[in-house]
Amino acid sequence: MKKENVEKAYLLAKELYAELGVNTDEVLQKMKDVNISLHCWQTDDVGGFETADGELSGGIQATGNYPGKATTIEQMRADLEKVLSLLPGKQRLNLHAIYGDFQGEKVDRDEIEVKHFQSWIDWCKAQGIGMDFNATCFSHDRAADGFTLSSKNEENRRFWVEHVKRCRAISAEAGKQLGTPCVHNTWIPDGSKDVPVDRNGHRVLLKKSLDEAMAIDYPKEHMKDAVESKLFGIGVESMTVGSHDFYLGYAIKNNKLICLDNGHFHPTEQVGDKISACLQFLDEVLLHVTRPIRWDSDHVVTLNEDVQLIASEIVRNNFLSRVNIGLDFFDASINRIGAYVVGTRAAQKAFMIAMLEPTSKLIQYEEAGHNFERLALLEELKTKPFGAVWDYYCLQEGVAVGEDYIAEIQQYEKEFLEKR
Structure with missing residues:
Protein backbone atom coordinates (compact mmCIF):
# COMPACT_ATOMS: atom_id res chain seq x y z
CA MET A 1 0.00 0.00 0.00
CA ASN A 23 -8.34 12.60 18.94
CA THR A 24 -6.87 9.91 16.69
CA ASP A 25 -3.28 10.86 17.57
CA GLU A 26 -4.06 10.08 21.20
CA VAL A 27 -5.59 6.76 20.15
CA LEU A 28 -2.37 5.80 18.39
CA GLN A 29 -0.52 6.43 21.65
CA LYS A 30 -3.04 4.45 23.70
CA MET A 31 -2.58 1.45 21.42
CA LYS A 32 0.88 1.03 22.93
CA ASP A 33 -0.87 -0.17 26.09
CA VAL A 34 -2.47 -3.10 24.24
CA ASN A 35 0.03 -5.93 24.76
CA ILE A 36 -1.24 -9.29 23.57
CA SER A 37 0.28 -12.56 24.80
CA LEU A 38 0.89 -14.81 21.78
CA HIS A 39 0.18 -18.49 22.45
CA CYS A 40 3.16 -20.46 21.19
CA TRP A 41 1.03 -23.54 20.49
CA GLN A 42 -0.41 -22.06 17.29
CA THR A 43 2.92 -22.74 15.56
CA ASP A 44 2.92 -26.51 16.17
CA ASP A 45 -0.72 -27.56 16.83
CA VAL A 46 -0.18 -27.94 20.62
CA GLY A 47 2.54 -30.55 20.13
CA GLY A 48 5.31 -29.46 22.45
CA PHE A 49 8.85 -30.81 22.74
CA GLU A 50 8.45 -33.60 25.29
CA THR A 51 8.24 -36.32 22.67
CA ALA A 52 9.74 -36.74 19.23
CA ASP A 53 6.36 -36.85 17.49
CA GLY A 54 4.79 -34.03 19.49
CA GLU A 55 1.49 -35.89 19.70
CA LEU A 56 -0.94 -34.89 22.43
CA SER A 57 -4.30 -36.14 23.57
CA GLY A 58 -6.87 -35.52 26.27
CA GLY A 59 -9.33 -33.09 24.71
CA ILE A 60 -6.67 -31.01 22.96
CA GLN A 61 -7.12 -31.22 19.23
CA ALA A 62 -5.95 -29.10 16.31
CA THR A 63 -7.61 -30.03 13.05
CA GLY A 64 -5.88 -29.98 9.69
CA ASN A 65 -2.47 -30.93 8.33
CA TYR A 66 -1.33 -27.84 6.44
CA PRO A 67 2.41 -28.13 5.68
CA GLY A 68 4.97 -26.16 7.65
CA LYS A 69 4.34 -27.11 11.26
CA ALA A 70 7.20 -26.13 13.58
CA THR A 71 8.90 -29.26 14.94
CA THR A 72 11.89 -27.74 16.74
CA ILE A 73 12.49 -24.84 19.09
CA GLU A 74 14.52 -23.13 16.40
CA GLN A 75 11.67 -23.35 13.90
CA MET A 76 9.15 -22.18 16.46
CA ARG A 77 11.21 -19.16 17.40
CA ALA A 78 11.79 -18.27 13.75
CA ASP A 79 8.03 -18.44 13.16
CA LEU A 80 7.32 -16.32 16.23
CA GLU A 81 9.85 -13.74 15.12
CA LYS A 82 8.15 -13.55 11.74
CA VAL A 83 4.78 -13.06 13.42
CA LEU A 84 6.14 -10.33 15.70
CA SER A 85 7.61 -8.54 12.67
CA LEU A 86 4.13 -8.29 11.13
CA LEU A 87 2.33 -6.94 14.19
CA PRO A 88 2.23 -3.30 15.25
CA GLY A 89 3.03 -2.62 18.90
CA LYS A 90 4.82 -4.73 21.49
CA GLN A 91 3.43 -8.17 22.32
CA ARG A 92 4.29 -11.00 24.76
CA LEU A 93 4.97 -14.74 24.56
CA ASN A 94 2.67 -17.29 26.19
CA LEU A 95 4.44 -20.61 26.79
CA HIS A 96 3.16 -24.00 27.94
CA ALA A 97 5.32 -26.23 30.12
CA ILE A 98 5.60 -28.87 27.38
CA TYR A 99 7.69 -26.44 25.33
CA GLY A 100 10.80 -26.63 27.49
CA ASP A 101 14.26 -26.70 25.97
CA PHE A 102 14.90 -30.29 27.07
CA GLN A 103 17.88 -30.91 24.75
CA GLY A 104 16.61 -34.42 23.94
CA GLU A 105 16.47 -35.39 27.62
CA LYS A 106 13.34 -37.04 29.03
CA VAL A 107 12.15 -34.72 31.80
CA ASP A 108 8.87 -35.53 33.47
CA ARG A 109 6.61 -32.67 34.43
CA ASP A 110 7.25 -32.94 38.15
CA GLU A 111 10.97 -32.46 37.43
CA ILE A 112 11.04 -29.35 35.22
CA GLU A 113 13.24 -26.47 36.35
CA VAL A 114 14.11 -22.94 35.33
CA LYS A 115 17.10 -24.26 33.39
CA HIS A 116 14.74 -25.98 30.94
CA PHE A 117 13.21 -22.58 30.08
CA GLN A 118 16.19 -20.27 30.44
CA SER A 119 16.73 -20.16 26.68
CA TRP A 120 13.12 -19.03 26.27
CA ILE A 121 13.64 -16.30 28.85
CA ASP A 122 16.78 -15.23 27.02
CA TRP A 123 14.90 -15.24 23.71
CA CYS A 124 12.16 -13.02 25.15
CA LYS A 125 14.81 -10.66 26.50
CA ALA A 126 16.41 -10.46 23.07
CA GLN A 127 13.00 -9.68 21.54
CA GLY A 128 12.27 -7.08 24.21
CA ILE A 129 9.03 -8.78 25.26
CA GLY A 130 7.51 -10.30 28.39
CA MET A 131 6.63 -13.94 28.94
CA ASP A 132 3.61 -15.75 30.37
CA PHE A 133 3.45 -19.41 31.35
CA ASN A 134 1.06 -22.35 31.77
CA ALA A 135 1.20 -25.62 33.64
CA THR A 136 0.44 -28.44 31.19
CA CYS A 137 -2.06 -30.64 33.03
CA PHE A 138 -3.18 -32.76 30.08
CA SER A 139 -1.89 -35.30 27.57
CA HIS A 140 0.04 -37.39 30.07
CA ASP A 141 -0.23 -40.94 31.43
CA ARG A 142 -1.12 -39.56 34.85
CA ALA A 143 -4.13 -37.80 33.34
CA ALA A 144 -5.41 -40.85 31.46
CA ASP A 145 -8.39 -41.34 33.81
CA GLY A 146 -9.57 -37.77 33.21
CA PHE A 147 -8.35 -36.29 36.50
CA THR A 148 -5.23 -34.36 37.56
CA LEU A 149 -5.36 -31.93 40.48
CA SER A 150 -8.73 -33.38 41.52
CA SER A 151 -7.66 -37.01 41.20
CA LYS A 152 -8.60 -39.48 43.93
CA ASN A 153 -5.40 -41.32 43.10
CA GLU A 154 -3.17 -39.63 45.66
CA GLU A 155 0.06 -40.42 43.84
CA ASN A 156 -1.26 -38.80 40.66
CA ARG A 157 -2.67 -35.82 42.54
CA ARG A 158 0.68 -35.19 44.23
CA PHE A 159 2.41 -35.42 40.84
CA TRP A 160 0.27 -32.65 39.41
CA VAL A 161 0.59 -30.48 42.51
CA GLU A 162 4.37 -30.69 42.16
CA HIS A 163 4.09 -29.81 38.47
CA VAL A 164 2.11 -26.65 39.21
CA LYS A 165 4.54 -25.71 42.00
CA ARG A 166 7.44 -25.93 39.61
CA CYS A 167 5.62 -24.00 36.89
CA ARG A 168 4.93 -21.17 39.33
CA ALA A 169 8.59 -21.06 40.34
CA ILE A 170 9.61 -20.91 36.68
CA SER A 171 7.09 -18.14 36.06
CA ALA A 172 8.36 -16.07 38.98
CA GLU A 173 11.95 -16.36 37.76
CA ALA A 174 10.94 -15.43 34.21
CA GLY A 175 9.12 -12.35 35.47
CA LYS A 176 12.06 -11.39 37.65
CA GLN A 177 14.59 -11.68 34.83
CA LEU A 178 12.42 -9.93 32.24
CA GLY A 179 11.29 -7.12 34.52
CA THR A 180 7.58 -7.64 33.81
CA PRO A 181 5.17 -9.93 35.71
CA CYS A 182 4.70 -13.40 34.24
CA VAL A 183 1.07 -14.53 34.36
CA HIS A 184 0.93 -18.21 35.27
CA ASN A 185 -2.35 -19.83 34.24
CA THR A 186 -3.72 -23.12 35.58
CA TRP A 187 -6.24 -25.03 33.48
CA ILE A 188 -7.08 -28.69 34.02
CA PRO A 189 -9.24 -31.03 31.91
CA ASP A 190 -10.71 -32.85 34.94
CA GLY A 191 -14.27 -34.08 34.63
CA SER A 192 -16.64 -36.90 33.90
CA LYS A 193 -17.98 -38.22 30.59
CA ASP A 194 -21.12 -39.60 32.22
CA VAL A 195 -23.13 -38.26 35.15
CA PRO A 196 -21.00 -38.54 38.34
CA VAL A 197 -22.23 -39.06 41.87
CA ASP A 198 -19.40 -37.45 43.82
CA ARG A 199 -18.90 -34.06 42.22
CA ASN A 200 -18.13 -32.52 45.58
CA GLY A 201 -15.36 -34.98 46.35
CA HIS A 202 -13.38 -33.96 43.31
CA ARG A 203 -13.91 -30.25 44.00
CA VAL A 204 -12.72 -30.68 47.58
CA LEU A 205 -9.55 -32.24 46.18
CA LEU A 206 -9.11 -29.52 43.56
CA LYS A 207 -9.30 -26.82 46.22
CA LYS A 208 -6.82 -28.74 48.38
CA SER A 209 -4.42 -29.15 45.45
CA LEU A 210 -4.59 -25.48 44.47
CA ASP A 211 -3.94 -24.44 48.06
CA GLU A 212 -0.91 -26.70 48.20
CA ALA A 213 0.43 -25.73 44.79
CA MET A 214 0.05 -22.02 45.48
CA ALA A 215 1.28 -22.04 49.07
CA ILE A 216 4.37 -19.99 48.18
CA ASP A 217 3.62 -16.31 47.60
CA TYR A 218 5.83 -14.81 44.92
CA PRO A 219 6.16 -11.03 44.49
CA LYS A 220 3.43 -9.73 42.22
CA GLU A 221 5.97 -7.78 40.22
CA HIS A 222 7.39 -11.18 39.23
CA MET A 223 4.38 -13.48 38.91
CA LYS A 224 0.58 -13.44 38.91
CA ASP A 225 -1.59 -16.54 39.32
CA ALA A 226 -4.64 -17.16 37.14
CA VAL A 227 -7.15 -20.03 37.18
CA GLU A 228 -9.17 -20.95 34.09
CA SER A 229 -12.63 -22.45 33.98
CA LYS A 230 -14.44 -24.37 31.28
CA LEU A 231 -18.05 -25.33 30.61
CA PHE A 232 -17.15 -28.85 29.48
CA GLY A 233 -14.51 -30.68 27.50
CA ILE A 234 -14.31 -33.50 24.99
CA GLY A 235 -14.82 -36.71 26.95
CA VAL A 236 -15.95 -34.86 30.08
CA GLU A 237 -19.32 -33.63 28.88
CA SER A 238 -21.31 -34.32 32.05
CA MET A 239 -19.22 -32.54 34.68
CA THR A 240 -16.22 -30.22 34.69
CA VAL A 241 -14.57 -30.01 38.11
CA GLY A 242 -13.08 -26.57 37.49
CA SER A 243 -16.29 -24.77 36.59
CA HIS A 244 -16.65 -20.99 36.34
CA ASP A 245 -18.42 -20.89 39.70
CA PHE A 246 -15.64 -22.87 41.38
CA TYR A 247 -12.77 -20.81 40.02
CA LEU A 248 -14.45 -17.44 40.43
CA GLY A 249 -15.01 -18.25 44.09
CA TYR A 250 -11.43 -19.47 44.46
CA ALA A 251 -10.02 -16.40 42.71
CA ILE A 252 -12.00 -13.96 44.84
CA LYS A 253 -11.17 -15.71 48.11
CA ASN A 254 -7.46 -16.05 47.32
CA ASN A 255 -6.88 -12.86 45.31
CA LYS A 256 -6.00 -14.69 42.09
CA LEU A 257 -6.84 -13.77 38.51
CA ILE A 258 -9.81 -15.45 36.87
CA CYS A 259 -9.09 -16.45 33.28
CA LEU A 260 -12.03 -15.75 30.99
CA ASP A 261 -11.78 -17.73 27.76
CA ASN A 262 -14.63 -16.73 25.46
CA GLY A 263 -14.78 -20.29 24.09
CA HIS A 264 -15.34 -21.81 27.53
CA PHE A 265 -18.90 -20.70 28.13
CA HIS A 266 -22.34 -21.44 26.77
CA PRO A 267 -22.72 -19.89 23.27
CA THR A 268 -25.35 -17.48 24.59
CA GLU A 269 -23.00 -16.08 27.25
CA GLN A 270 -20.79 -13.10 26.46
CA VAL A 271 -17.42 -12.78 28.14
CA GLY A 272 -17.52 -9.04 27.49
CA ASP A 273 -20.39 -8.84 29.97
CA LYS A 274 -18.40 -10.69 32.64
CA ILE A 275 -15.39 -8.35 32.74
CA SER A 276 -16.90 -5.48 34.71
CA ALA A 277 -18.71 -7.96 36.97
CA CYS A 278 -15.51 -9.81 37.89
CA LEU A 279 -13.49 -6.63 38.34
CA GLN A 280 -15.83 -5.46 41.10
CA PHE A 281 -14.23 -8.14 43.26
CA LEU A 282 -10.85 -8.94 41.67
CA ASP A 283 -7.80 -6.78 41.07
CA GLU A 284 -7.17 -8.24 37.60
CA VAL A 285 -8.44 -10.78 35.10
CA LEU A 286 -6.81 -12.79 32.32
CA LEU A 287 -8.40 -13.08 28.89
CA HIS A 288 -8.04 -15.91 26.39
CA VAL A 289 -9.52 -14.55 23.18
CA THR A 290 -10.63 -17.12 20.64
CA ARG A 291 -13.49 -17.75 18.18
CA PRO A 292 -15.79 -20.60 19.13
CA ILE A 293 -17.99 -22.08 16.43
CA ARG A 294 -20.63 -24.38 17.89
CA TRP A 295 -18.48 -24.33 21.05
CA ASP A 296 -14.81 -24.27 22.06
CA SER A 297 -13.44 -25.01 18.59
CA ASP A 298 -10.62 -22.43 18.88
CA HIS A 299 -10.95 -20.92 15.40
CA VAL A 300 -8.75 -18.01 14.36
CA VAL A 301 -9.98 -14.79 15.95
CA THR A 302 -11.83 -12.45 13.61
CA LEU A 303 -13.22 -8.97 14.17
CA ASN A 304 -16.68 -10.02 15.34
CA GLU A 305 -19.23 -8.70 17.83
CA ASP A 306 -18.05 -10.89 20.73
CA VAL A 307 -14.46 -9.72 20.45
CA GLN A 308 -15.58 -6.13 19.95
CA LEU A 309 -17.69 -6.21 23.13
CA ILE A 310 -14.69 -7.53 25.09
CA ALA A 311 -12.47 -4.72 23.82
CA SER A 312 -15.13 -2.06 24.25
CA GLU A 313 -15.86 -3.01 27.85
CA ILE A 314 -12.16 -2.82 28.69
CA VAL A 315 -11.58 0.53 26.98
CA ARG A 316 -14.81 2.19 28.09
CA ASN A 317 -14.00 1.50 31.72
CA ASN A 318 -10.24 2.17 31.60
CA PHE A 319 -9.54 -1.46 32.51
CA LEU A 320 -6.48 -1.96 30.30
CA SER A 321 -4.13 -1.93 33.31
CA ARG A 322 -6.28 -4.58 35.03
CA VAL A 323 -6.81 -6.95 32.10
CA ASN A 324 -4.11 -9.28 30.81
CA ILE A 325 -4.84 -10.08 27.16
CA GLY A 326 -3.92 -13.42 25.62
CA LEU A 327 -5.02 -15.45 22.61
CA ASP A 328 -5.92 -19.13 22.48
CA PHE A 329 -6.62 -20.73 19.12
CA PHE A 330 -4.91 -23.38 17.03
CA ASP A 331 -5.78 -23.88 13.39
CA ALA A 332 -3.76 -26.44 11.44
CA SER A 333 -5.87 -26.19 8.29
CA ILE A 334 -4.27 -22.98 6.98
CA ASN A 335 -0.86 -21.33 7.03
CA ARG A 336 -0.09 -21.16 10.75
CA ILE A 337 1.81 -17.88 10.53
CA GLY A 338 -1.07 -16.37 8.61
CA ALA A 339 -3.52 -17.62 11.23
CA TYR A 340 -1.44 -15.98 13.95
CA VAL A 341 -1.24 -12.62 12.20
CA VAL A 342 -4.90 -12.50 11.17
CA GLY A 343 -6.05 -13.43 14.68
CA THR A 344 -3.78 -11.02 16.53
CA ARG A 345 -4.49 -8.11 14.21
CA ALA A 346 -8.22 -8.76 14.59
CA ALA A 347 -7.92 -8.45 18.36
CA GLN A 348 -5.82 -5.30 18.03
CA LYS A 349 -8.35 -3.77 15.64
CA ALA A 350 -11.13 -4.37 18.15
CA PHE A 351 -9.26 -2.34 20.74
CA MET A 352 -8.57 0.47 18.30
CA ILE A 353 -12.24 0.64 17.32
CA ALA A 354 -13.13 0.86 21.00
CA MET A 355 -10.66 3.71 21.49
Missing part, protein backbone atom coordinates in the same frame (compact mmCIF):
# COMPACT_ATOMS: atom_id res chain seq x y z
CA LYS A 2 1.43 3.39 -0.98
CA LYS A 3 2.64 5.51 1.92
CA GLU A 4 1.17 8.74 0.54
CA ASN A 5 -2.30 7.16 0.19
CA VAL A 6 -2.18 5.90 3.77
CA GLU A 7 -1.19 9.34 5.04
CA LYS A 8 -3.90 11.12 3.03
CA ALA A 9 -6.57 8.73 4.22
CA TYR A 10 -5.44 9.17 7.83
CA LEU A 11 -5.67 12.97 7.68
CA LEU A 12 -9.24 12.73 6.42
CA ALA A 13 -10.16 10.17 9.07
CA LYS A 14 -8.54 12.34 11.72
CA GLU A 15 -10.85 15.22 10.79
CA LEU A 16 -13.96 13.05 10.76
CA TYR A 17 -13.25 11.57 14.18
CA ALA A 18 -12.36 15.03 15.54
CA GLU A 19 -15.92 16.11 14.71
CA LEU A 20 -17.03 13.47 17.22
CA GLY A 21 -14.54 14.69 19.82
CA VAL A 22 -12.06 11.85 19.28
CA LEU A 356 -12.15 5.60 18.54
CA GLU A 357 -15.55 5.66 20.21
CA PRO A 358 -16.85 8.95 21.71
CA THR A 359 -17.72 7.15 24.94
CA SER A 360 -18.56 10.23 27.01
CA LYS A 361 -21.10 11.40 24.40
CA LEU A 362 -22.70 7.94 24.31
CA ILE A 363 -22.95 7.87 28.10
CA GLN A 364 -24.57 11.31 28.07
CA TYR A 365 -27.23 9.99 25.69
CA GLU A 366 -27.70 6.90 27.85
CA GLU A 367 -28.06 8.73 31.14
CA ALA A 368 -30.49 11.23 29.59
CA GLY A 369 -32.64 8.36 28.32
CA HIS A 370 -31.90 9.29 24.71
CA ASN A 371 -31.74 5.70 23.55
CA PHE A 372 -32.53 6.43 19.91
CA GLU A 373 -29.58 8.82 19.76
CA ARG A 374 -27.32 6.27 21.44
CA LEU A 375 -28.32 3.55 19.00
CA ALA A 376 -27.97 5.85 16.00
CA LEU A 377 -24.47 6.98 16.94
CA LEU A 378 -23.33 3.43 17.62
CA GLU A 379 -24.59 2.44 14.18
CA GLU A 380 -22.93 5.41 12.45
CA LEU A 381 -19.62 4.55 14.08
CA LYS A 382 -19.61 1.23 12.26
CA THR A 383 -18.98 2.95 8.93
CA LYS A 384 -16.50 5.57 10.12
CA PRO A 385 -13.03 5.24 8.47
CA PHE A 386 -11.45 3.15 11.21
CA GLY A 387 -9.37 1.32 8.59
CA ALA A 388 -7.51 4.49 7.69
CA VAL A 389 -6.42 4.95 11.30
CA TRP A 390 -5.38 1.29 11.54
CA ASP A 391 -3.32 1.49 8.34
CA TYR A 392 -1.57 4.61 9.57
CA TYR A 393 -0.82 2.89 12.89
CA CYS A 394 0.83 0.01 11.02
CA LEU A 395 2.78 2.50 8.90
CA GLN A 396 4.00 4.29 12.01
CA GLU A 397 5.06 1.00 13.58
CA GLY A 398 6.99 -0.04 10.50
CA VAL A 399 4.99 -3.19 9.74
CA ALA A 400 3.07 -4.35 6.68
CA VAL A 401 0.09 -2.11 5.95
CA GLY A 402 -3.33 -3.44 4.96
CA GLU A 403 -3.20 -6.71 3.06
CA ASP A 404 0.53 -6.35 2.34
CA TYR A 405 1.34 -8.93 5.02
CA ILE A 406 -0.24 -11.64 2.85
CA ALA A 407 2.61 -11.48 0.34
CA GLU A 408 5.20 -11.47 3.15
CA ILE A 409 3.75 -14.63 4.65
CA GLN A 410 3.52 -16.30 1.25
CA GLN A 411 7.22 -15.58 0.71
CA TYR A 412 8.10 -16.94 4.15
CA GLU A 413 6.13 -20.08 3.37
CA LYS A 414 8.01 -20.55 0.11
CA GLU A 415 11.42 -19.98 1.70
CA PHE A 416 10.96 -21.92 4.94
CA LEU A 417 7.64 -23.66 5.63
CA GLU A 418 7.49 -25.68 2.41
CA LYS A 419 10.96 -27.12 3.13
CA ARG A 420 10.05 -28.59 6.50
